[in-house]
Amino acid sequence: MSALKRVQQWATFARIWHIYNAAWQNPFHSSELIKKYLMGMHKPIYHPMNDCGDHVIVINSADIALPGDEWKKRVYFHHTGYPGGATWTLAWNLHEKDPTMIIKKAVYNSMDGNLQRRYTMQRLHIFPDENVPKELLGNVSNEIRQLRPMPKRLDDYPEKDVKEFPKVIDYPKDYVLR
């Protein structure tokens, strides 16, 4: 085997590390994307019996966004197994307790329940903020593109940009500014 072929072989079967910024992203749409990288479905050599999945680091999981009023409508069910052991937790309550749990459950539920699922989940690293350990961040070689653009707050724009942005309407002639 030539040196080039040898390196190609290593590169094909090496585990790659991806990073994904979850700020302002829908966790349930993102999980369908993250799942493909975790299972290695984006590779031409993919096969369910082929262990070719990659690592994914998810940052800013505390800043995920849900549509509309889903924070108080989505419910997580848990049963301890004892009589009367059922609990229903609202999404915002769960997020308050553990800001990584919603995205973790979303990725877990997006995959089929087979023996590989637990091992695939071990390759997912979720952090509530941007503080990722250096030894993990050193492995990262790819950033997964966000699904929706991050909105910019009005007070984050410089005052000059807000003032000089093209105006659609002007005040009437006799208007008292408020």
Add this chain to the structure above:
Amino acid sequence: MTTLFKIATNNYIKSVFNQAQRNISITSTLHLKKINEIQEGKDLVIYGEIVSSEREPYLLKSNHSKACPLCATGLDIKHTDVLILSQFVRKDGCMLPRRITGLCKTQQKRVTYLVAMAQKSGLMPNLTPAYSNKDPKKRYEWKKYNKYFDETTIPFKL
């Protein structure tokens, strides 16, 4: 004159009466005004001031004769376009009425929805009432978390 006054009040034509009361002014009374409040020690000074509009040099020119200013631009506005939406609200984040915005009925309702969406997402925290704590992350319970909206849920379609 007295007979005219009688006829006017009998027929509920108030405008005749009002116009008789109107003062004559040599200069134009129509100006953009601003009310300033300045606290000087114990005294609160409130005075009105005639100002020229800051928006005038940046106003979009429209070739349409009938379309409202927003329809004339032909834009599909999203709730994240805070630079446009902030033009339709007061300093406290309250939506301006239609007689001031000059929009058509559909656009006025749409913009009202979009402004509410932007406010709920916490994208215009500097345009809020004075009692607001200005930080969306300090809001109550579920309101402190990021949320986004789908513009197709607005019942007023263009």
